[in-house]
Amino acid sequence: MKDKNRFDTWEYPEIIEGEPTKYHWIVQHKDGLKLGFKTDIGAFCYINAKYSVIIEDDVQIGSHCSIYSISTIDSKKGKVHLKKNCKIGSHSTILPGVTIGENTIIGANSLVLDDISDNVVAYGVPAKVIKSIDEPG
Numbered sequence: 001m002k003d004k005n006r007f008d009t010w011e012y013p014e015i016i017e018g019e020p021t022k023y024h025w026i027v028q029h030k031d032g033l034k035l036g037f038k039t040d041i042g043a044f045c046y047i048n049a050k051y052s053v054i055i056e057d058d059v060q061i062g063s064h065c066s067i068y069s070i071s072t073i074d075s076k077k078g079k080v081h082l083k084k085n086c087k088i089g090s091h092s093t094i095l096p097g098v099t100i101g102e103n104t105i106i107g108a109n110s111l112v113l114d115d116i117s118d119n120v121v122a123y124g125v126p127a128k129v130i131k132s133i134d135e136p137g
Contacts (some may be wrong), residue, residue: 062090
């Protein structure tokens with residue numbers, strides 16, 4: 001299957017403050033972003049890393065997602081941490097101070113306000129854990 005080898009030639013993307021990467025996603029406060037190996041960030045995503053965003057290895061983020069380490073609406077701020085092999089569905093929003101666990105799947109169009117544990121499926125507005133995942137991967 002062709003898709004199995006899609007990360008064989010993966011390289012860290014060039015990130016220029018406030019400008020789209022070649023994959024069409026944008027980072028503000030790029031010095032606060034720690035990007036893991038073999039990540040997949042979809043087009044039209046926005047990452048505000050003013051108070052730190054950590055994206056570990058093998059994380060997939062669907063298109064049109066927003067990740068905020070600061071909220072200008074309620075002045076909440078805090079590190080966002082996406083742990084290894086988690087997957088974030090398209091059009092989801094992750095707010096400040098949130099950690100998403102290893103191997104966890106966040107469904108499309110979700111609003112993540114609180115931490116989500118390892119090895120679960122969560123979705124909704126706000127996102128809630130729906131079920132456990134028996135086998136990681």
